[in-house]
Amino acid sequence: MNIFSHTEAEFSAQFAKGKLFARDLYRQWFKKGALTLTEPAFIQAKACVEAIVSSCDWTLPEIAHVTKEGDTQKFLLKTHDNQMVESVAIPMKTLMTLCVSSQVGCRMGCTFCETGRMGLIRNLTAAEIVQQVFAAKFLLNIPIRNVVFMGMGEPFDNYDEVKQAIRILTDQNGLALGMHGITVSTSGKTEAILRLAHDKDIAPNLAVSINAPNDALRSKIMPHNRKENMAKLKETIQAYTQITGREVLAAYVLMKDVNDSLSYADELADYVRDLNVKVNLIPYNAQSNDRFQSPDNEVVDAFLARLRSHNIRVLLRRTKGRSIMAGCGQLGNAVLGGKLTQIQDRMRL
Numbered sequence: 001m002n003i004f005s006h007t008e009a010e011f012s013a014q015f016a017k018g019k020l021f022a023r024d025l026y027r028q029w030f031k032k033g034a035l036t037l038t039e040p041a042f043i044q045a046k047a048c049v050e051a052i053v054s055s056c057d058w059t060l061p062e063i064a065h066v067t068k069e070g071d072t073q074k075f076l077l078k079t080h081d082n083q084m085v086e087s088v089a090i091p092m093k094t095l096m097t098l099c100v101s102s103q104v105g106c107r108m109g110c111t112f113c114e115t116g117r118m119g120l121i122r123n124l125t126a127a128e129i130v131q132q133v134f135a136a137k138f139l140l141n142i143p144i145r146n147v148v149f150m151g152m153g154e155p156f157d158n159y160d161e162v163k164q165a166i167r168i169l170t171d172q173n174g175l176a177l178g179m180h181g182i183t184v185s186t187s188g189k190t191e192a193i194l195r196l197a198h199d200k201d202i203a204p205n206l207a208v209s210i211n212a213p214n215d216a217l218r219s220k221i222m223p224h225n226r227k228e229n230m231a232k233l234k235e236t237i238q239a240y241t242q243i244t245g246r247e248v249l250a251a252y253v254l255m256k257d258v259n260d261s262l263s264y265a266d267e268l269a270d271y272v273r274d275l276n277v278k279v280n281l282i283p284y285n286a287q288s289n290d291r292f293q294s295p296d297n298e299v300v301d302a303f304l305a306r307l308r309s310h311n312i313r314v315l316l317r318r319t320k321g322r323s324i325m326a327g328c329g330q331l332g333n334a335v336l337g338g339k340l341t342q343i344q345d346r347m348r349l
């Protein structure tokens, strides 16, 4: 049994005799990041405690590489099958937010995204998702408060493992993150958005990548739009907010001369006007092959002002971690030895 795959209740239930010791071991592991078996209660019940410890896999993830830019840190975890999983710790005011991956690669093929160019290699397990948070907290000593599923992968293509990871991350006997501090970001998979709306076990924040104000443009930059168009997405977001009573974050990556004109801002305002959403503007990060350009600051400011003039609620996320390729849409690249290497190329050698 892998300790990272279970909530405390699931873990302890495996040990009919030593249930209370199992709970204490679980708590210790996720609160301190280590086991101290020298505590008097554990010494008294040595045989029972040892039986629990030896029946479980406590293997820590191996950190293959860490890159830093200021307080932003990107790290790679190496999986048992030699895949690289990327996570980025980003300072947000006084808290640290960890951007985690849910897949190795992604099959959604968004044209502005490095990960999208890799294709899907495989889903991550719940344990591999939880390990990203555990490694940040206890191996790199980063005080993580929030977790966003905005790293590699479409989380809703891996719903069950992402759900289990959220249950583990929010377990009060474990890492005890607040559900309100967890955000799942999707490229717009409507069936899964509705599944989340009806899910009684988890209630994370939801972010949906909009990125264009009409079908013609959105289908060009997000091929998934050809299967599920913007009308369907809007209807789904409406249903989600009505069922849950929760606001949705509508992410819009601004790309120079692609979707950053004021007429697009007007169209976007029309699209979101009657939705319970807040628009999250994210200026595009220039990438290794520069297929798209970053918008000028004045254009970003004008786009923001135009949305606000329509009374749309907007957040602007200034890029952090650009030089280490850890900004939005940049996971899938690694800076190794000062030299940019595409993980994709290494994977396919």
Ligand code: SF4
Binding pocket: 106, 107, 108, 109, 110, 113, 114, 115, 116, 117, 151, 152, 153, 154, 186, 187, 329
């Ligand atoms: S933006 Fe997200 S959904 Fe789109 S290809 Fe990249 S990782 Fe996948």
